[in-house]
Amino acid sequence: MGEFDLIRRYFLPLASRQQGSSLVMGPGDDCAIQRLPAGQDLVFSIDTLVEGVHFPHRYHPDYLGWRSLAVAASDLAAMGAQPECFTLALTLPKADEDWLEGFARGLAEAAQAFGLALAGGDTTAGPLTLTLQVHGTVSRGNAICRNGARPGDLVAVSGTLGDAGAALAYLSETEPSADAAAVLERYHRPQPRLQLGVAAAPFASAGIDISDGLLADLGHILEASEVGARLESGSLPLSPALVRLTGERAPELALRAGDDYELCLTFPPERWESAPEALRRQLTVIGTIEAAPGLYLDGTDCGPSGPDAGFDHFRRRQ
Ligand SMILES: [Mg+2]
Known part of the structure:
Protein backbone atom coordinates (compact mmCIF):
# COMPACT_ATOMS: atom_id res chain seq x y z
CA MET A 1 0.00 0.00 0.00
CA GLY A 2 1.36 3.42 -0.98
CA GLU A 3 1.55 6.34 1.38
CA PHE A 4 -1.39 8.17 -0.22
CA ASP A 5 -3.61 5.06 -0.21
CA LEU A 6 -2.75 4.51 3.42
CA ILE A 7 -3.62 8.07 4.38
CA ARG A 8 -6.83 8.09 2.31
CA ARG A 9 -8.03 4.80 3.72
CA TYR A 10 -7.17 5.06 7.39
CA PHE A 11 -6.72 8.68 8.32
CA LEU A 12 -8.79 10.99 6.08
CA PRO A 13 -12.05 9.81 7.71
CA LEU A 14 -10.79 11.39 10.95
CA ALA A 15 -10.52 14.75 9.22
CA SER A 16 -14.13 15.11 8.12
CA ARG A 17 -15.65 13.71 11.28
CA GLN A 18 -15.77 16.86 13.36
CA GLN A 19 -18.32 19.58 12.81
CA GLY A 20 -18.02 22.98 14.39
CA SER A 21 -14.26 22.81 14.92
CA SER A 22 -12.22 25.92 14.21
CA LEU A 23 -10.44 23.95 11.46
CA VAL A 24 -11.24 25.58 8.11
CA MET A 25 -8.71 23.68 5.95
CA GLY A 26 -7.83 20.10 6.89
CA PRO A 27 -5.48 17.60 5.22
CA GLY A 28 -4.80 17.85 1.48
CA ASP A 29 -3.20 21.26 1.12
CA ASP A 30 0.31 22.38 2.01
CA CYS A 31 -0.85 23.51 5.44
CA ALA A 32 -3.97 23.22 7.53
CA ILE A 33 -5.81 26.41 8.53
CA GLN A 34 -7.35 26.98 11.92
CA ARG A 35 -9.49 30.09 12.42
CA LEU A 36 -9.40 31.42 15.94
CA PRO A 37 -12.62 33.00 17.19
CA ALA A 38 -12.17 36.59 18.41
CA GLY A 39 -10.96 36.81 21.97
CA GLN A 40 -9.52 33.28 22.05
CA ASP A 41 -5.99 32.11 22.81
CA LEU A 42 -4.52 29.12 20.95
CA VAL A 43 -3.24 26.44 23.36
CA PHE A 44 -1.05 23.74 21.82
CA SER A 45 1.22 20.90 22.87
CA ILE A 46 3.26 18.13 21.19
CA ASP A 47 4.12 14.61 22.40
CA THR A 48 6.31 11.90 20.88
CA LEU A 49 5.78 8.24 21.79
CA VAL A 50 8.46 5.66 20.86
CA GLU A 51 7.77 1.92 20.89
CA GLY A 52 9.71 0.22 23.66
CA VAL A 53 10.22 3.54 25.46
CA HIS A 54 6.75 5.05 25.97
CA PHE A 55 4.65 1.98 25.25
CA PRO A 56 5.49 -1.75 25.20
CA HIS A 57 6.56 -3.62 22.07
CA ARG A 58 3.59 -5.20 20.29
CA TYR A 59 1.13 -3.08 22.34
CA HIS A 60 -2.45 -3.52 21.15
CA PRO A 61 -2.91 -1.07 18.22
CA ASP A 62 -6.51 -0.15 19.20
CA TYR A 63 -5.36 0.88 22.66
CA LEU A 64 -2.35 2.68 21.23
CA GLY A 65 -4.58 4.76 18.93
CA TRP A 66 -6.88 5.75 21.80
CA ARG A 67 -4.14 6.25 24.36
CA SER A 68 -1.83 8.37 22.20
CA LEU A 69 -4.57 10.95 21.55
CA ALA A 70 -5.97 10.73 25.10
CA VAL A 71 -2.59 11.49 26.64
CA ALA A 72 -2.10 14.47 24.32
CA ALA A 73 -5.66 15.74 24.91
CA SER A 74 -5.13 15.52 28.68
CA ASP A 75 -2.67 18.42 28.42
CA LEU A 76 -5.46 20.50 26.85
CA ALA A 77 -7.74 19.51 29.74
CA ALA A 78 -5.08 20.64 32.22
CA MET A 79 -5.07 24.12 30.64
CA GLY A 80 -8.88 24.34 30.57
CA ALA A 81 -8.80 24.45 26.76
CA GLN A 82 -11.57 23.48 24.37
CA PRO A 83 -10.17 20.74 22.05
CA GLU A 84 -10.09 21.73 18.37
CA CYS A 85 -7.77 19.70 16.11
CA PHE A 86 -4.57 17.66 15.98
CA THR A 87 -1.76 16.60 13.65
CA LEU A 88 -0.16 13.16 13.56
CA ALA A 89 3.31 12.18 12.36
CA LEU A 90 3.46 8.41 12.12
CA THR A 91 6.68 6.44 11.59
CA LEU A 92 5.97 2.81 10.75
CA PRO A 93 8.31 -0.17 10.25
CA LYS A 94 5.92 -1.48 7.55
CA ALA A 95 2.38 -0.89 6.29
CA ASP A 96 0.75 -3.74 8.25
CA GLU A 97 -2.95 -3.45 7.40
CA ASP A 98 -4.23 -5.25 10.50
CA TRP A 99 -2.16 -2.96 12.71
CA LEU A 100 -3.21 0.16 10.80
CA GLU A 101 -6.86 -0.80 10.97
CA GLY A 102 -6.72 -1.26 14.75
CA PHE A 103 -4.68 1.88 15.33
CA ALA A 104 -6.93 4.02 13.12
CA ARG A 105 -10.02 2.61 14.86
CA GLY A 106 -8.75 3.47 18.36
CA LEU A 107 -7.59 6.89 17.16
CA ALA A 108 -10.94 7.59 15.44
CA GLU A 109 -12.89 6.63 18.58
CA ALA A 110 -10.75 8.97 20.66
CA ALA A 111 -10.96 11.81 18.10
CA GLN A 112 -14.75 11.48 18.11
CA ALA A 113 -14.99 11.26 21.89
CA PHE A 114 -12.73 14.26 22.51
CA GLY A 115 -13.97 16.46 19.63
CA LEU A 116 -10.56 16.64 17.93
CA ALA A 117 -10.44 16.77 14.11
CA LEU A 118 -7.36 15.51 12.27
CA ALA A 119 -5.80 18.58 10.63
CA GLY A 120 -2.93 16.88 8.82
CA GLY A 121 0.15 14.79 9.31
CA ASP A 122 3.00 12.83 7.84
CA THR A 123 3.93 9.17 7.40
CA THR A 124 7.47 7.85 7.16
CA ALA A 125 9.20 4.45 7.33
CA GLY A 126 11.26 3.59 10.41
CA PRO A 127 10.95 2.34 14.01
CA LEU A 128 7.38 2.72 15.32
CA THR A 129 7.07 6.30 16.60
CA LEU A 130 4.03 8.58 16.99
CA THR A 131 4.13 12.35 17.29
CA LEU A 132 0.87 14.16 18.00
CA GLN A 133 0.29 17.87 18.27
CA VAL A 134 -3.02 18.95 19.77
CA HIS A 135 -4.59 22.39 19.41
CA GLY A 136 -7.22 23.86 21.71
CA THR A 137 -8.71 27.26 22.42
CA VAL A 138 -9.44 29.13 25.61
CA SER A 139 -10.98 32.56 26.15
CA ARG A 140 -8.16 35.10 26.23
CA GLY A 141 -6.11 35.03 29.41
CA ASN A 142 -8.22 32.26 30.94
CA ALA A 143 -5.93 29.23 30.52
CA ILE A 144 -5.17 27.32 33.74
CA CYS A 145 -1.40 27.55 34.30
MG1 LIG B 1 0.69 17.29 31.34
Whole structure:
Protein backbone atom coordinates (compact mmCIF):
# COMPACT_ATOMS: atom_id res chain seq x y z
CA MET A 1 0.00 0.00 0.00
CA GLY A 2 1.36 3.42 -0.98
CA GLU A 3 1.55 6.34 1.38
CA PHE A 4 -1.39 8.17 -0.22
CA ASP A 5 -3.61 5.06 -0.21
CA LEU A 6 -2.75 4.51 3.42
CA ILE A 7 -3.62 8.07 4.38
CA ARG A 8 -6.83 8.09 2.31
CA ARG A 9 -8.03 4.80 3.72
CA TYR A 10 -7.17 5.06 7.39
CA PHE A 11 -6.72 8.68 8.32
CA LEU A 12 -8.79 10.99 6.08
CA PRO A 13 -12.05 9.81 7.71
CA LEU A 14 -10.79 11.39 10.95
CA ALA A 15 -10.52 14.75 9.22
CA SER A 16 -14.13 15.11 8.12
CA ARG A 17 -15.65 13.71 11.28
CA GLN A 18 -15.77 16.86 13.36
CA GLN A 19 -18.32 19.58 12.81
CA GLY A 20 -18.02 22.98 14.39
CA SER A 21 -14.26 22.81 14.92
CA SER A 22 -12.22 25.92 14.21
CA LEU A 23 -10.44 23.95 11.46
CA VAL A 24 -11.24 25.58 8.11
CA MET A 25 -8.71 23.68 5.95
CA GLY A 26 -7.83 20.10 6.89
CA PRO A 27 -5.48 17.60 5.22
CA GLY A 28 -4.80 17.85 1.48
CA ASP A 29 -3.20 21.26 1.12
CA ASP A 30 0.31 22.38 2.01
CA CYS A 31 -0.85 23.51 5.44
CA ALA A 32 -3.97 23.22 7.53
CA ILE A 33 -5.81 26.41 8.53
CA GLN A 34 -7.35 26.98 11.92
CA ARG A 35 -9.49 30.09 12.42
CA LEU A 36 -9.40 31.42 15.94
CA PRO A 37 -12.62 33.00 17.19
CA ALA A 38 -12.17 36.59 18.41
CA GLY A 39 -10.96 36.81 21.97
CA GLN A 40 -9.52 33.28 22.05
CA ASP A 41 -5.99 32.11 22.81
CA LEU A 42 -4.52 29.12 20.95
CA VAL A 43 -3.24 26.44 23.36
CA PHE A 44 -1.05 23.74 21.82
CA SER A 45 1.22 20.90 22.87
CA ILE A 46 3.26 18.13 21.19
CA ASP A 47 4.12 14.61 22.40
CA THR A 48 6.31 11.90 20.88
CA LEU A 49 5.78 8.24 21.79
CA VAL A 50 8.46 5.66 20.86
CA GLU A 51 7.77 1.92 20.89
CA GLY A 52 9.71 0.22 23.66
CA VAL A 53 10.22 3.54 25.46
CA HIS A 54 6.75 5.05 25.97
CA PHE A 55 4.65 1.98 25.25
CA PRO A 56 5.49 -1.75 25.20
CA HIS A 57 6.56 -3.62 22.07
CA ARG A 58 3.59 -5.20 20.29
CA TYR A 59 1.13 -3.08 22.34
CA HIS A 60 -2.45 -3.52 21.15
CA PRO A 61 -2.91 -1.07 18.22
CA ASP A 62 -6.51 -0.15 19.20
CA TYR A 63 -5.36 0.88 22.66
CA LEU A 64 -2.35 2.68 21.23
CA GLY A 65 -4.58 4.76 18.93
CA TRP A 66 -6.88 5.75 21.80
CA ARG A 67 -4.14 6.25 24.36
CA SER A 68 -1.83 8.37 22.20
CA LEU A 69 -4.57 10.95 21.55
CA ALA A 70 -5.97 10.73 25.10
CA VAL A 71 -2.59 11.49 26.64
CA ALA A 72 -2.10 14.47 24.32
CA ALA A 73 -5.66 15.74 24.91
CA SER A 74 -5.13 15.52 28.68
CA ASP A 75 -2.67 18.42 28.42
CA LEU A 76 -5.46 20.50 26.85
CA ALA A 77 -7.74 19.51 29.74
CA ALA A 78 -5.08 20.64 32.22
CA MET A 79 -5.07 24.12 30.64
CA GLY A 80 -8.88 24.34 30.57
CA ALA A 81 -8.80 24.45 26.76
CA GLN A 82 -11.57 23.48 24.37
CA PRO A 83 -10.17 20.74 22.05
CA GLU A 84 -10.09 21.73 18.37
CA CYS A 85 -7.77 19.70 16.11
CA PHE A 86 -4.57 17.66 15.98
CA THR A 87 -1.76 16.60 13.65
CA LEU A 88 -0.16 13.16 13.56
CA ALA A 89 3.31 12.18 12.36
CA LEU A 90 3.46 8.41 12.12
CA THR A 91 6.68 6.44 11.59
CA LEU A 92 5.97 2.81 10.75
CA PRO A 93 8.31 -0.17 10.25
CA LYS A 94 5.92 -1.48 7.55
CA ALA A 95 2.38 -0.89 6.29
CA ASP A 96 0.75 -3.74 8.25
CA GLU A 97 -2.95 -3.45 7.40
CA ASP A 98 -4.23 -5.25 10.50
CA TRP A 99 -2.16 -2.96 12.71
CA LEU A 100 -3.21 0.16 10.80
CA GLU A 101 -6.86 -0.80 10.97
CA GLY A 102 -6.72 -1.26 14.75
CA PHE A 103 -4.68 1.88 15.33
CA ALA A 104 -6.93 4.02 13.12
CA ARG A 105 -10.02 2.61 14.86
CA GLY A 106 -8.75 3.47 18.36
CA LEU A 107 -7.59 6.89 17.16
CA ALA A 108 -10.94 7.59 15.44
CA GLU A 109 -12.89 6.63 18.58
CA ALA A 110 -10.75 8.97 20.66
CA ALA A 111 -10.96 11.81 18.10
CA GLN A 112 -14.75 11.48 18.11
CA ALA A 113 -14.99 11.26 21.89
CA PHE A 114 -12.73 14.26 22.51
CA GLY A 115 -13.97 16.46 19.63
CA LEU A 116 -10.56 16.64 17.93
CA ALA A 117 -10.44 16.77 14.11
CA LEU A 118 -7.36 15.51 12.27
CA ALA A 119 -5.80 18.58 10.63
CA GLY A 120 -2.93 16.88 8.82
CA GLY A 121 0.15 14.79 9.31
CA ASP A 122 3.00 12.83 7.84
CA THR A 123 3.93 9.17 7.40
CA THR A 124 7.47 7.85 7.16
CA ALA A 125 9.20 4.45 7.33
CA GLY A 126 11.26 3.59 10.41
CA PRO A 127 10.95 2.34 14.01
CA LEU A 128 7.38 2.72 15.32
CA THR A 129 7.07 6.30 16.60
CA LEU A 130 4.03 8.58 16.99
CA THR A 131 4.13 12.35 17.29
CA LEU A 132 0.87 14.16 18.00
CA GLN A 133 0.29 17.87 18.27
CA VAL A 134 -3.02 18.95 19.77
CA HIS A 135 -4.59 22.39 19.41
CA GLY A 136 -7.22 23.86 21.71
CA THR A 137 -8.71 27.26 22.42
CA VAL A 138 -9.44 29.13 25.61
CA SER A 139 -10.98 32.56 26.15
CA ARG A 140 -8.16 35.10 26.23
CA GLY A 141 -6.11 35.03 29.41
CA ASN A 142 -8.22 32.26 30.94
CA ALA A 143 -5.93 29.23 30.52
CA ILE A 144 -5.17 27.32 33.74
CA CYS A 145 -1.40 27.55 34.30
CA ARG A 146 0.90 25.90 36.83
CA ASN A 147 2.12 29.15 38.35
CA GLY A 148 -1.13 30.55 39.77
CA ALA A 149 -1.47 28.72 43.12
CA ARG A 150 -1.53 31.02 46.19
CA PRO A 151 -1.42 30.36 49.96
CA GLY A 152 -4.87 29.38 51.25
CA ASP A 153 -6.00 27.83 47.94
CA LEU A 154 -7.67 24.43 48.11
CA VAL A 155 -6.02 21.49 46.31
CA ALA A 156 -8.53 19.24 44.54
CA VAL A 157 -8.30 16.22 42.23
CA SER A 158 -10.78 14.70 39.79
CA GLY A 159 -11.97 11.08 39.64
CA THR A 160 -10.03 8.41 41.50
CA LEU A 161 -6.26 7.97 41.65
CA GLY A 162 -3.98 4.91 41.47
CA ASP A 163 -6.12 2.73 39.22
CA ALA A 164 -3.84 2.87 36.16
CA GLY A 165 -0.82 2.17 38.36
CA ALA A 166 -2.52 -0.90 39.82
CA ALA A 167 -3.26 -2.13 36.29
CA LEU A 168 0.44 -2.72 35.55
CA ALA A 169 0.32 -5.95 37.58
CA TYR A 170 -2.46 -7.32 35.35
CA LEU A 171 -1.30 -6.35 31.85
CA SER A 172 -0.53 -9.92 30.80
CA GLU A 173 -3.65 -11.52 32.33
CA THR A 174 -5.85 -13.20 29.75
CA GLU A 175 -8.91 -13.55 32.01
CA PRO A 176 -8.75 -10.67 34.51
CA SER A 177 -11.26 -10.44 37.37
CA ALA A 178 -13.90 -7.69 37.19
CA ASP A 179 -11.78 -5.48 39.46
CA ALA A 180 -8.62 -6.08 37.42
CA ALA A 181 -10.57 -5.37 34.21
CA ALA A 182 -11.79 -2.09 35.73
CA VAL A 183 -8.26 -0.84 36.47
CA LEU A 184 -6.95 -2.17 33.12
CA GLU A 185 -9.59 -0.05 31.37
CA ARG A 186 -8.20 3.01 33.19
CA TYR A 187 -4.70 2.18 31.88
CA HIS A 188 -5.60 1.28 28.29
CA ARG A 189 -8.30 3.88 27.68
CA PRO A 190 -7.59 6.94 29.82
CA GLN A 191 -10.36 9.58 29.79
CA PRO A 192 -8.88 13.08 29.64
CA ARG A 193 -11.02 15.44 31.75
CA LEU A 194 -11.71 17.87 28.93
CA GLN A 195 -15.16 19.09 29.97
CA LEU A 196 -14.05 19.41 33.57
CA GLY A 197 -11.02 21.47 32.53
CA VAL A 198 -13.18 23.86 30.50
CA ALA A 199 -15.70 24.15 33.35
CA ALA A 200 -12.95 24.74 35.93
CA ALA A 201 -11.03 27.38 33.96
CA PRO A 202 -12.98 30.41 35.29
CA PHE A 203 -12.51 29.26 38.92
CA ALA A 204 -9.15 27.46 39.22
CA SER A 205 -5.93 29.31 40.08
CA ALA A 206 -3.55 26.57 38.86
CA GLY A 207 -3.72 23.07 37.41
CA ILE A 208 -1.94 20.11 35.88
CA ASP A 209 -2.90 16.68 34.59
CA ILE A 210 -1.66 13.73 36.63
CA SER A 211 0.54 11.76 34.23
CA ASP A 212 3.51 10.98 36.52
CA GLY A 213 1.73 10.62 39.87
CA LEU A 214 -0.01 13.10 42.20
CA LEU A 215 3.06 13.98 44.32
CA ALA A 216 5.29 14.55 41.30
CA ASP A 217 2.73 16.55 39.33
CA LEU A 218 1.51 18.65 42.28
CA GLY A 219 5.23 19.26 42.87
CA HIS A 220 5.37 21.01 39.46
CA ILE A 221 2.55 23.38 40.54
CA LEU A 222 4.31 24.10 43.85
CA GLU A 223 7.59 24.79 42.09
CA ALA A 224 6.05 27.04 39.42
CA SER A 225 3.92 28.91 41.98
CA GLU A 226 6.71 29.10 44.61
CA VAL A 227 4.45 27.76 47.36
CA GLY A 228 4.05 24.59 49.47
CA ALA A 229 1.11 22.30 50.24
CA ARG A 230 -0.40 20.23 53.01
CA LEU A 231 -2.26 17.04 52.02
CA GLU A 232 -4.38 14.54 53.95
CA SER A 233 -3.93 10.95 52.77
CA GLY A 234 -7.33 10.03 54.22
CA SER A 235 -8.98 12.37 51.68
CA LEU A 236 -7.50 10.67 48.61
CA PRO A 237 -10.24 9.46 46.23
CA LEU A 238 -9.79 5.69 45.82
CA SER A 239 -11.92 3.42 43.64
CA PRO A 240 -13.53 0.38 45.31
CA ALA A 241 -11.74 -1.84 42.73
CA LEU A 242 -8.36 -0.37 43.69
CA VAL A 243 -8.99 -0.88 47.42
CA ARG A 244 -10.10 -4.48 46.89
CA LEU A 245 -7.12 -5.28 44.65
CA THR A 246 -4.35 -3.56 46.58
CA GLY A 247 -5.60 -3.16 50.18
CA GLU A 248 -3.31 -0.95 52.24
CA ARG A 249 -1.11 -0.22 49.20
CA ALA A 250 -3.98 1.78 47.63
CA PRO A 251 -2.99 5.22 49.04
CA GLU A 252 0.62 4.62 47.93
CA LEU A 253 -0.56 4.04 44.36
CA ALA A 254 -2.87 7.06 44.50
CA LEU A 255 0.02 9.30 45.55
CA ARG A 256 2.78 7.94 43.37
CA ALA A 257 1.55 5.95 40.38
CA GLY A 258 1.12 7.71 37.04
CA ASP A 259 -1.07 7.26 33.97
CA ASP A 260 -4.43 8.18 35.56
CA TYR A 261 -4.75 11.45 33.58
CA GLU A 262 -6.98 13.01 36.22
CA LEU A 263 -6.63 16.73 36.95
CA CYS A 264 -5.05 18.32 40.01
CA LEU A 265 -6.44 21.88 40.42
CA THR A 266 -6.11 24.63 43.01
CA PHE A 267 -8.92 27.05 43.89
CA PRO A 268 -9.06 30.22 45.97
CA PRO A 269 -11.66 29.35 48.67
CA GLU A 270 -14.10 32.06 47.59
CA ARG A 271 -13.97 30.92 43.98
CA TRP A 272 -14.46 27.31 45.07
CA GLU A 273 -17.57 28.40 46.99
CA SER A 274 -18.93 30.23 43.94
CA ALA A 275 -18.24 27.32 41.53
CA PRO A 276 -21.25 25.32 40.31
CA GLU A 277 -22.17 22.27 42.36
CA ALA A 278 -21.87 20.15 39.17
CA LEU A 279 -18.18 21.10 38.98
CA ARG A 280 -17.42 20.61 42.67
CA ARG A 281 -19.07 17.19 42.66
CA GLN A 282 -16.45 15.95 40.18
CA LEU A 283 -13.59 16.99 42.46
CA THR A 284 -12.26 15.90 45.85
CA VAL A 285 -10.47 18.42 48.08
CA ILE A 286 -7.31 16.77 49.42
CA GLY A 287 -5.37 19.66 50.96
CA THR A 288 -4.38 23.32 50.95
CA ILE A 289 -1.63 25.51 49.51
CA GLU A 290 0.73 27.11 52.03
CA ALA A 291 3.17 29.99 51.77
CA ALA A 292 6.15 27.98 53.07
CA PRO A 293 7.72 25.74 50.42
CA GLY A 294 7.52 21.98 50.93
CA LEU A 295 4.95 19.23 50.69
CA TYR A 296 3.48 17.93 53.93
CA LEU A 297 1.54 14.67 54.00
CA ASP A 298 -0.53 14.08 57.16
CA GLY A 299 1.66 16.62 58.92
CA THR A 300 4.91 14.90 57.94
CA ASP A 301 7.44 17.06 56.11
CA CYS A 302 8.39 15.48 52.83
CA GLY A 303 11.76 17.17 53.19
CA PRO A 304 14.04 18.85 50.68
CA SER A 305 14.66 15.71 48.61
CA GLY A 306 11.28 15.91 46.97
CA PRO A 307 7.98 14.12 46.84
CA ASP A 308 9.43 10.60 46.67
CA ALA A 309 11.19 11.09 49.98
CA GLY A 310 7.93 12.28 51.48
CA PHE A 311 6.29 9.25 50.18
CA ASP A 312 8.75 6.98 51.98
CA HIS A 313 7.62 8.53 55.26
CA PHE A 314 4.10 7.73 54.30
CA ARG A 315 4.83 4.14 53.34
CA ARG A 316 6.60 3.37 56.61
CA ARG A 317 3.52 4.47 58.48
CA GLN A 318 1.31 1.95 56.68
MG1 LIG B 1 0.69 17.29 31.34
